[in-house]
Amino acid sequence: MNKNAQQDIAHIRDMMERSSRFISLSGLSGVFAGIFALVAFGTALWLLNDSGIAYFHEDTIIYSEKIVFQLFVLCMLTLVAALLSAFFFTYRKSKRDQVNMWSPTTYRLLSSLFIPLIAGGIFCLALYHQSQVGLIAPAMLVFYGLALVNASKYTITDINYLGYCELILGLLSLFFIGYGLVFWAIGFGLLHIIYGVVMYRKYDKAA
Amino acid sequence: MSKIKKNTGIIDALNKDFESRVRLGIMSVLMVNDWVDFLTMKDLLKITDGNLASHINALEKKQYVEIKKQFEGKKTKTSYRITKLGKSGFTGHLNALEALLNKN
Numbered sequence: 001m002n003k004n005a006q007q008d009i010a011h012i013r014d015m016m017e018r019s020s021r022f023i024s025l026s027g028l029s030g031v032f033a034g035i036f037a038l039v040a041f042g043t044a045l046w047l048l049n050d051s052g053i054a055y056f057h058e059d060t061i062i063y064s065e066k067i068v069f070q071l072f073v074l075c076m077l078t079l080v081a082a083l084l085s086a087f088f089f090t091y092r093k094s095k096r097d098q099v100n101m102w103s104p105t106t107y108r109l110l111s112s113l114f115i116p117l118i119a120g121g122i123f124c125l126a127l128y129h130q131s132q133v134g135l136i137a138p139a140m141l142v143f144y145g146l147a148l149v150n151a152s153k154y155t156i157t158d159i160n161y162l163g164y165c166e167l168i169l170g171l172l173s174l175f176f177i178g179y180g181l182v183f184w185a186i187g188f189g190l191l192h193i194i195y196g197v198v199m200y201r202k203y204d205k206a207a
Numbered sequence: 208m209s210k211i212k213k214n215t216g217i218i219d220a221l222n223k224d225f226e227s228r229v230r231l232g233i234m235s236v237l238m239v240n241d242w243v244d245f246l247t248m249k250d251l252l253k254i255t256d257g258n259l260a261s262h263i264n265a266l267e268k269k270q271y272v273e274i275k276k277q278f279e280g281k282k283t284k285t286s287y288r289i290t291k292l293g294k295s296g297f298t299g300h301l302n303a304l305e306a307l308l309n310k311n
Contacts, residue, residue, distance in 0.1 A: 006308060019239060
């Protein structure tokens with residue numbers, strides 16, 4: 001009887017969890033997003049160097065239209081690569097676990113993630129339009145952090161820790177305008193890799 | 208003597224309507240969601256159409272769940288939601304399970 005009750009409770013918990021949270025998110029997608037971000041960071045430094053800007057050795061940097069546009073394209077490419085890898089690894093994991101990738105929880109997760117994220121994207125475009133380039137990296141981190149905290153209700157809860165870290169980093173970087181690229185690399189590169197490795201070891205392997 | 212009495216009391220508190228794994232699953236899903244449609248439910252529980260339908264009907268008869276049918280194009284879409292009675296019944300069942308575990 002005891003054993004039965006125990007199994008029943010485990011089953012109840014599993015069904016509640018599975019029907020309300022999207023759990024196929026793979027840690028590997030975090031690792032790859034981080035790698036793409038670090039590659040982008042390297043490319044950005046190279047682009048800046050190429051146009052005669054020594055990022056770490058000048059007090060005020062005058063960004064030309066051209067370099068800002070190049071950095072923008074680089075940013076978009078990184079985003080697309082990160083999203084594609086997230087999709088790929090999630091697809092793979094849901095196949096392996098034999099769960100449906102497109103359930104109502106998926107839509108809830110996506111909308112709770114993308115509403116703050118799209119608002120942030122438009123916010124950053126406006127900053128660019130208003131020539132407030134120095135605020136773009138902090139804004140990206142802040143909005144991304146808020147999006148993750150918001151989305152953590154519908155997926156693996158641990159993702160809110162990543163959200164808080166991104167948020168704090170973004171707010172901190174507001175006081176160090178001019179080092180946006182460095183904060184960006186830490187937030188989108190390093191934190192993603194750390195988070196991805198931790199999640200991979202905690203959830204992906206055990207399953 | 209009194210201990211045995213207490214134990215039987217707990218077992219009595221377990222709701223027979225929720226004894227099967229499928230019904231336990233259905234109620235669990237409905238506890239934490241609003242309307243859930245047939246296909247999503249089938250997907251979550253990994254059971255056949257007929258099996259799900261018969262258990263749902265039994266639960267509806269007891270007024271633990273309510274059923275809603277809508278037309279989506281030419282197909283009907285059937286969704287389920289837990290009733291107040293279902294919620295209190297299932298909570299009682301959970302408490303009984305918990306009490307049983309704590310006893311032993």
